[in-house]
Amino acid sequence: MKLKFAAVALGALLAAGPVLAELVFPDLSYRTGPYAANGIPFSDGYQDYFTLVNERDGGIGGVKARVLECETGYNTEKGVECYEATKGEGALIYQPLSTGITYQVIPKASADGIPVHSMGYGRTSAKNGRVFEWVFNYPANYWDGASIAVNHLLDQNAGDLSGKTIALVYHNSAYGKEPIRTLEELAKKHGFTLSLLPVDHPGQEQKSQWLQIRQQRPDYVLMWGWGVMNQVAIQEAANIRFPMENFIGIWWSGSENDVRPVGARANGYKALNMHAVGADFPVFADMQKYVMDAGKAAGAGDQMGTVLYNRGMYAAMLAVEAAKTAQQIHGTPDITAAMMRDGMETLVIDAAKMGSLGLAGFGPEFAVSCENHGGNGFGTVTQWDAAAGIWTQITDYVQSDQQVIGMLVAEDSAAYAAENGITGRCD
Amino acid sequence: MLYREAGDFKTSYAQDNQTFPLKLDRFGYYCILGVAVFVIPFVINDYWVNAVFLPFLIYAIAAIGLNILVGYCGQLSLGTGGFMAVGAYACYKLMTAFPEISILVHVLLAGGITAAVGVVFGLPSLRIKGFYLAVATLAAQFFLVWLFNRVAWFYNYSASGQISAPERAVLGVNITGANVEPWAAYLFCLAFLVASAWIARNLTRGATGRRWMAIRDMDIAAEIIGVNPLRAKLSAFAVSSFFVGIAGALFFAVYLGAVEVGEAFGIQKSFLVLFMVIIGGLGSIFGSFAGAAFMVLLPVFLKNALVGGLGWPTDLATHLEIMIVGALIIIFLIVEPHGFAQLWRITKEKLRLWPFPH
Numbered sequence: 180m181k182l183k184f185a186a187v188a189l190g191a192l193l194a195a196g197p198v199l200a201e202l203v204f205p206d207l208s209y210r211t212g213p214y215a216a217n218g219i220p221f222s223d224g225y226q227d228y229f230t231l232v233n234e235r236d237g238g239i240g241g242v243k244a245r246v247l248e249c250e251t252g253y254n255t256e257k258g259v260e261c262y263e264a265t266k267g268e269g270a271l272i273y274q275p276l277s278t279g280i281t282y283q284v285i286p287k288a289s290a291d292g293i294p295v296h297s298m299g300y301g302r303t304s305a306k307n308g309r310v311f312e313w314v315f316n317y318p319a320n321y322w323d324g325a326s327i328a329v330n331h332l333l334d335q336n337a338g339d340l341s342g343k344t345i346a347l348v349y350h351n352s353a354y355g356k357e358p359i360r361t362l363e364e365l366a367k368k369h370g371f372t373l374s375l376l377p378v379d380h381p382g383q384e385q386k387s388q389w390l391q392i393r394q395q396r397p398d399y400v401l402m403w404g405w406g407v408m409n410q411v412a413i414q415e416a417a418n419i420r421f422p423m424e425n426f427i428g429i430w431w432s433g434s435e436n437d438v439r440p441v442g443a444r445a446n447g448y449k450a451l452n453m454h455a456v457g458a459d460f461p462v463f464a465d466m467q468k469y470v471m472d473a474g475k476a477a478g479a480g481d482q483m484g485t486v487l488y489n490r491g492m493y494a495a496m497l498a499v500e501a502a503k504t505a506q507q508i509h510g511t512p513d514i515t516a517a518m519m520r521d522g523m524e525t526l527v528i529d530a531a532k533m534g535s536l537g538l539a540g541f542g543p544e545f546a547v548s549c550e551n552h553g554g555n556g557f558g559t560v561t562q563w564d565a566a567a568g569i570w571t572q573i574t575d576y577v578q579s580d581q582q583v584i585g586m587l588v589a590e591d592s593a594a595y596a597a598e599n600g601i602t603g604r605c606d
Numbered sequence: 607m608l609y610r611e612a613g614d615f616k617t618s619y620a621q622d623n624q625t626f627p628l629k630l631d632r633f634g635y636y637c638i639l640g641v642a643v644f645v646i647p648f649v650i651n652d653y654w655v656n657a658v659f660l661p662f663l664i665y666a667i668a669a670i671g672l673n674i675l676v677g678y679c680g681q682l683s684l685g686t687g688g689f690m691a692v693g694a695y696a697c698y699k700l701m702t703a704f705p706e707i708s709i710l711v712h713v714l715l716a717g718g719i720t721a722a723v724g725v726v727f728g729l730p731s732l733r734i735k736g737f738y739l740a741v742a743t744l745a746a747q748f749f750l751v752w753l754f755n756r757v758a759w760f761y762n763y764s765a766s767g768q769i770s771a772p773e774r775a776v777l778g779v780n781i782t783g784a785n786v787e788p789w790a791a792y793l794f795c796l797a798f799l800v801a802s803a804w805i806a807r808n809l810t811r812g813a814t815g816r817r818w819m820a821i822r823d824m825d826i827a828a829e830i831i832g833v834n835p836l837r838a839k840l841s842a843f844a845v846s847s848f849f850v851g852i853a854g855a856l857f858f859a860v861y862l863g864a865v866e867v868g869e870a871f872g873i874q875k876s877f878l879v880l881f882m883v884i885i886g887g888l889g890s891i892f893g894s895f896a897g898a899a900f901m902v903l904l905p906v907f908l909k910n911a912l913v914g915g916l917g918w919p920t921d922l923a924t925h926l927e928i929m930i931v932g933a934l935i936i937i938f939l940i941v942e943p944h945g946f947a948q949l950w951r952i953t954k955e956k957l958r959l960w961p962f963p964h
Contacts, residue, residue: 208920210920210921210924211921211924211925211928215921248919248920249913249920250909250913250920250921250923250924252924254869255862255865255866255869255870256661256862256870259656259657259861259862260656260657260906263652263653263656263657264653264657266652267651267652267653278766279768279866279869282766282770282864282866283862283863283864286783286784286863286864287863289784290784290785302766303765351755351868352767352866352868352869353766353767353768356765356766356767357766359765360765379868380868380869380872591765598770598772599772599773600773
């Protein structure tokens with residue numbers, strides 16, 4: 180039985196062979212499990228943008244894009260299986276949407292020569308392109324997020340946070356632990372007290388954490404949550420009547436699915452973002468025409484304009500632009516993963532380019548370079564309006580504290596380089 | 607007709623006591639071993655190793671370990687995930703502290719450390735039994751995961767709390783890290799599995815195994831006939847944890863390369879290994895293999911068949927996969943509560959009579 184299955188699958192693998200004239204973009208998605216509420220809109224947006232490019236422009240530089248979806252369930256073991264299953268098909272770039280899977284994939288993809296783009300998640304020090312040749316995390320990372328949140332609080336307190344208490348409610352995993360180092364550093368710099376409240380996977384049980392918040396009465400609460408944990412946290416905050424405008428989530432804790440279940444009491448909850456919200460951009464008219472109305476939408480096709488749909492679309496847009504850049508550099512429409520990496524490393528996103536894509540002002544402007552794989556750390560703060568049911572952007576794109584983050588990135592990437600015997604590049 | 611004792615003469619006690627007394631069984635065993643060692647390494651690729659063979663081999667070691675405790679000694683344990691975590695973190699600390707020593711030694715030492723931890727958490731088994739012991743080992747599971755999350759020393763103070771396996775080689779061939787040939791990782795784990803199964807088989811049919819089984823069947827009776835419950839139970843915990851620790855070390859170092867304790871070694875891992883043991887067959891080495899194969903291969907097979915073969919949406923396929931695996935477990939436990947091992951035993955009995963059952 181086992182051997183037969185082996186033979187059949189092996190045969191299928193060989194028959195699939197080299198596929199000609201296609202650009203393959205694996206989508207390691209999760210539409211099942213406790214993180215599905217957030218995984219579905221992201222994956223829909225990611226896939227729909229490639230469909231749009233195929234239908235409207237006839238592909239990327241004339242070559243059709245093919246999206247290979249693989250369900251991970253936010254589980255690292257399945258993530259490894261998905262990585263191995265898709266890499267043989269000529270995968271150009273991996274965007275696993277999971278910090279745990281990103282950590283798994285970084286050494287494997289670096290050895291296999293396939294770029295990884297962990298947009299706003301993953302290993303933060305991958306910003307340092309000298310050490311992480313194959314890994315990118317533009318336009319912003321967790322440490323930027325932590326700093327932007329603190330900067331926002333500084334703005335509200337006339338630049339002085341001394342004596343204040345900030346609690347961090349975080350997913351007790353690599354993802355949630357990432358910002359702690361930065362927040363500790365910022366606490367020292369600005370004189371606030373940081374209190375840490377871990378929440379274990381999957382995050383449905385948070386009574387004790389919020390009881391602690393009720394007792395400690397921190398001035399502000401920051402949250403690094405994902406999946407079902409977000410809804411529960413916002414519900415608990417509402418239950419203890421914590422003032423919502425003092426509760427700020429990272430960009431992964433700020434989608435419609437997170438606040439809707441709490442109803443009117445979620446009004447005023449804030450979340451960071453790295454791109455614009457809403458469906459008020461010309462690209463969505465095309466999306467409606469070529470994808471939705473043509474019945475080619477991924478999933479149920481009802482997510483257009485939601486925060487995470489937009490983020491999935493943004494991730495796909497950055498991948499498409501990097502592929503176009505790679506095609507220009509190498510003068511061939513049929514790019515390989517290595518060429519894709521060159522495209523990502525020289526990617527420039529400016530106002531003109533976003534405008535031409537029907538996404539004027541959708542995200543910050545940035546340019547990737549050999550040394551800087553992480554953009555410039557711009558983000559914005561959005562606030563939930565429960566009555567209207569929309570997120571509104573309440574600040575411009577503000578930059579994180581580059582001095583503190585630059586130092587931390589250099590420190591962490593140097594440790595990685597030493598552990599793995601990597602000598603810097605870009606010289 | 608073919609599968610029978612008749613004509614297969616034994617002339618010594620050693621021959622009479624061998625694991626596979628029938629010629630056909632022996633032949634089959636050597637064939638499978640031969641294929642596993644001399645054929646598979648040459649034909650496998652990254653996908654086969656990482657999606658099928660490594661998880662199967664590693665879970666089989668864990669299942670053998672748990673089977674010794676639950677199946678042979680009758681001590682119900684829900685701490686497997688925690689003990690695997692001990693193996694993984696012990697291996698990580700040893701790998702980073704003594705980079706010049708072979709990874710082979712580190713994995714064995716990790717097994718030893720886990721055995722010591724297992725003995726400590728096995729102490730309550732002297733006083734509490736059955737479901738109550740299951741709850742006590744559940745405490746071990748949660749305590750160990752909490753410990754590895756909480757104490758930064760275990761993950762070398764890394765910012766994310768993840769542990770990542772550095773590159774290590776045996777005889778100049780990379781076993782851990784990013785640049786590992788599929789055959790090397792496969793053979794490394796296969797060697798551990800074959801050795802584990804061999805040791806477990808010989809322990810369980812000897813005096814030690816008989817003591818375990820006596821305790822399992824009726825501990826008071828066992829005590830009366832001279833079995834020391836302290837030594838029997840703790841030795842079962844030690845041996846079981848040793849194998850589970852090795853499985854944890856391999857799971858982290860060779861298979862995943864980077865793990866996070868809460869996700870990789872949570873309570874669901876304990877249940878998974880326990881299901882393997884129950885479905886495979888309690889008190890059977892073959893059952894451990896069969897259970898591990900069932901729980902590892904079936905989801906991968908279903909996924910490939912439904913998504914790759916039929917082109918269904920991935921979420922539908924995943925939901926169906928969960929339902930099919932769940933339904934099969936229930937059907938299986940109703941039809942054959944003693945697991946695959948019992949099915950295999952019945953098949954063998956029937957084969958002996960075939961083609962003249964009367």
